[in-house]
Amino acid sequence: EADIYQTPRYLVIGTGKKITLECSQTMGHDKMYWYQQDPGMELHLIHYSYGVNSTEKGDLSSESTVSRIRTEHFPLTLESARPSHTSQYLCASREVQGSAFFGQGTRLTVV
Amino acid sequence: GQQVMQIPQYQHVQEGEDFTTYCNSSTTLSNIQWYKQRPGGHPVFLIQLVKSGEVKKQKRLTFQFGEAKKNSSLHITATQTTDVGTYFCAARTTSGTYKYIFGTGTRLKVLA
Secondary structure, three states, X not given: OOOEEEEOOEEEEOOOOOEEEEEEEOOOOOEEEEEEEOOOOOOEEEXXXXXXXXXXXXXXXXXXXXXXXXXXXXXXXXXXXXXXXXXXXXXXXXXXXXXXXXXXXXXXXEO | OOOEEEEOXXXXXEOOOOEXXXXXXOOOEEEEEEEEEOOOOOOEEEEEEOOOOOEEEEOXXXXXXXXXXXXXXEEEOOOOHXXXXXXXXXXXXXOOOOOOEXXXXXXXXXXO
């Protein structure tokens, strides 16, 4: 079983609030990713990191930021939540050979 | 940007029937991975294909990578209700990054 954890699992928050979604992995993987996924739909890459102090924007335009100060930790921050941010957010880390391990996701609802 | 298309988008089959999903890219791929996501769950890695024309099997699942490394397929023989979920391919381009692009997914429903 993969050791990658996301908190919180569920979050309901008001418009305009600042939120941080947490993601931690204990596998020592350098590569980590954040995806946004609406129910039953494809995964959209928001941000990724190749290691400490390395972050890149993905293909999906997003008003979010990430940081990678430690290998095991890759938090995602929304500065001002909007209803259009309502979705599931999936964090993943990737081992050297390439396979990705996903966390259980954070289901975010912005009201 | 690069897109990875999967067909069909949805598939309903009777239990015991076979199922195939196809993944197509407009550009040559370095490798391709397949993931399964159960309803309400997160994607789980199934397999990775690297070589042109490669075929790999996992019990009832057969994975194939095209000769030109632009397409791939996943075939399930004699589906079971436990096969229900969405199957995604994820492709890494030959440009050499670890930025994997996920396909649009195929949602499989198996009717008992």
